[in-house]
Amino acid sequence: MKISYNWLKDYCKHGLSVEKLAESLTNAGLVVDTVSPVEDDFCLEVEVTSNRPDCLGFIGVAREVATIVRGKLDIPDVGYDTMDENINDITSVTVEDNELCRRYTARIIKDVKIGPSPGWLQKKISSIGLRPVNNIVDITNYVLMESGQPLHAFDFNKLSESRIVVRRAKKAETMEAIDGSKCTLTDDMLVIADFQKPVAIAGIMGGKDTEVSDTTRNILLESAFFDPRSVRRVSRKLGLVSDSSYRFERRVDPECVDWASRRATKMILEIAGGQAVEGVIDQNYLEDKKVCVTLKMSHLNRLLGLQIEKDTAKDILGHLQFSINSETEDGFSVDVPSFRGDVYREIDLIEEVARIHGYDKIPIKSNIGVKLTQDNQFDKITEKTKNVISGLGFNEVITDSIVGDSQNRHGTLWSETSSLKILNPIRQDEDLLRKALVHNLLRVKKHNQNYGVEKTDIYELSKVYLPKEDDQLPEEKECLCLLGEEGYLALKGVIETILNHLNIADSLESTHFNFGLFCPEKSAELRLGDSVLGFIGELSKEVISDYGFRSKPCVAELDFNILIDKTNLESSYRKIPSFPVVTRDLAVVTDEDVTWADIKRCIESLKIDYVDDIEFFDVYRGKQIERGRKSIAFRITFRADDKTLKSDEVDILKEKILTNLSNSLGVNLRA
Amino acid sequence: MQERLSEIKNQAKDDLTKAGSIEEVETIKTRYLGRKGGVITEIIKTIPGLPPEQRSSTGKSANILKNEIGKWIEEKKDGFNTSADGSFSLPLPRLKGEIFDVTLPGEHKPYGRKHPLTQTIDEIKGIFKKLCFDIEYGPEVEHEYYNFDALNIPADHPSREDFDTFYLGNKRLLRSQTSTVQIRVMEKKKPPIRMIAPGKVFRPDTVDARHASMFHQIEGLMVDEGVSFSDLKYVLTLFAQSYFGQDIKMRFRPSFFPFTEPSAEIDISCSLCKGKGCSVCSQSGWVEVLGAGMVDPNVFDTVGYDSEKYTGFAFGMGVERLTMLKYGIDNIRLFFENDLRFLSQF
């Protein structure tokens, strides 16, 4: 809302400089965004919150100023003389829908002289950015800005059968608005019509046919209360916004409807001449409800944490035009003025007193003391995980949960059910909630590659959204996705390091896994015990060429909830062994289909206490090994807790292991 | 066997690098080259037993390795004799007259970083943990009830409209504020409550330098008997001073939120221009950092708290906004493009 510094003084002689005025309004809750000089005046851009439509007019803002300075509010006089002819003899108003039109008033002024407004009026409305049109239009705009009540003047002679019908539009009815836009109306829109056709879209804009022009002589002046929701809906639907619709949407003051009409009539008589027809047509369907609220000072002072005297509170509310109707030791009751629909409870009065008294007067003090806080397991494990991954050189990324259909191009990971769809997306091609993170990481990789960053070791820990039946909320699965540039084994190593740091007892098992995103050879499903932890794989050739990658990234996506379930944060100290270890390095030759996991499991199955560790070295295929077979080298570490193992003791165990490998897997020591 | 040799080579290199004294170097010498049981010595002994075609190549390699390890051992010992700390790096073939250039840049291991937004959230969590606030989370896909109804947002409130909230049908939506978590926590727990809830929120805003359709908020809530507006000012002043610095100025001004009353917006003095006015603060000298207020009694009624007995305050802040202010970042999109040249600055 734009406010002229000079114009505002018409309603309150506040004596504040423009800087001080801006500061005072801001501190009372009407934020002044900018102050711009306009000739010998200033224009203040005031932000009015949606609960305060009463401040969408100069008088409302002046009321705040008068309260702040505890000064007087000057409201203009609206008395005027009329001719003998009565309005009911020359026109009528029929309100067909009194849900959407809660009050409609009409006045008629005859024999006006249309012309430019006087200089003072032009200057005033120009100071807040309005363009002068002619005296009648300028006056309706002036009163709109002064009171916050929108008005509309029709050329009375152009109304068919000289009467007004307030009704819903008929299907496919059209109207050309004052701004030239041609509106096609629907039957959920309220219009002001004459006998034949719509002459205004209620509360939003008047029609071109009946607007006041140079030839206009008689005027029908409308002042009304339209249903806020309806005005907002129609305004959005037609894409038409006006100073009127802005105010009707936020609810105008029911009692100001008639006042503004009188005020405009008086000004028209003074400026454009003519004569007012006696009387007013006033179709009023608003309930006349008086709201009375009681304020207890003990409540106020307890909630705010200060000490305000009752007289101060009474003074503030009195200036805001709440009238005190009864009083007790600890408080008083007030009648709420009609323009303050936002006030109906004690707490609302407390707010009024607090904001005028000043938030800065509320002390910054507390005795909240200490309190035991809860441990948040999720946070602890998340932090630990992120620290480990960062330590291994990976950067965390955060990507958008809303994705396009391309996420399913190479198959889906966690769920086959189709993704949750946003009904009102910003972009039609991005309207799904992601079911996996991996595709987003590939896009990040692509973005970085485009900007010359070749090595992209990254990870994200965020939610994916797996739909459930019907109207249920989806499962929000917390997933950890990694993208590494060093291949399958390196990325698996990262995962193993995480498991190790989270002290997870289950060993990680990998089985071949076919998935569209991965190259068939180097990809696996990862399991911890009975649970699927996730998936890992180097990207397939198709995906690499699809994205145009110059490297061969490996990606893994893990179910973070499984990690949380399996994490053991209570680790205990293990004694450092006091007896030395004995190691045996072995190289064995096997068929291609025997895996390292097979060999390890075979050794472990013997349950030899002294086997402390089995460490993989490498796989060798080549000259000295026959085709179709491979050599696997590894080290077994033997250790006892209570003695130094002897070399021949260990050799016996080694033989036992080799025999078992040979018998179960056909694995033999390399010659 | 070749792999085994290269394994031994690496191991020896490693052992020597770690060795901290002449004594240790001697032990290593025995381990690898000792006449009895030395690793290399033993391998050389097995050569005659190898298949004929392997003998000569293995023999050659083993001898080369033996000499190499011998040379390293001597160099390492020299190192102890000539430099006090025994610094020693392998393999660094040195020529006579060569001078080590100490001004060469250090070698770097990669070190990853947490996302700047994560870092901001972590820092803010840290501050509130010191004030005994719990950390809570809630779902990102929500029922309309938690995002609006329970928060005293009337059915015709503009924020419910299509261009302010993403809808998924069947009264489900992507939460447009983390205030939803307040309700979920109060439904589960009785006062006293002190909590903050960080998380993602979604709004179909026009995407520009300051607006993204997904961003992060941190919601806070404190409820107990006798919690007052003074407590609100106290807690949020402590927070702002911890996060932005002791010397900032603060301004609490009245505002409006449906779920708090009285409501406030909190500005801090613009750190860029020191309050004189600049483009970051739109010339006002102030930047808005927090929304807050006393919990509206209607909200307490909805979750079944006795609003005669309990009072409380709630607050919320935008993580992107705070991060942008702190580092002078001018485009919110940078957070979600994840350009490593950006991420690696934090």
Ligand SMILES: [Zn+2]
């Ligand atoms: Zn500034």
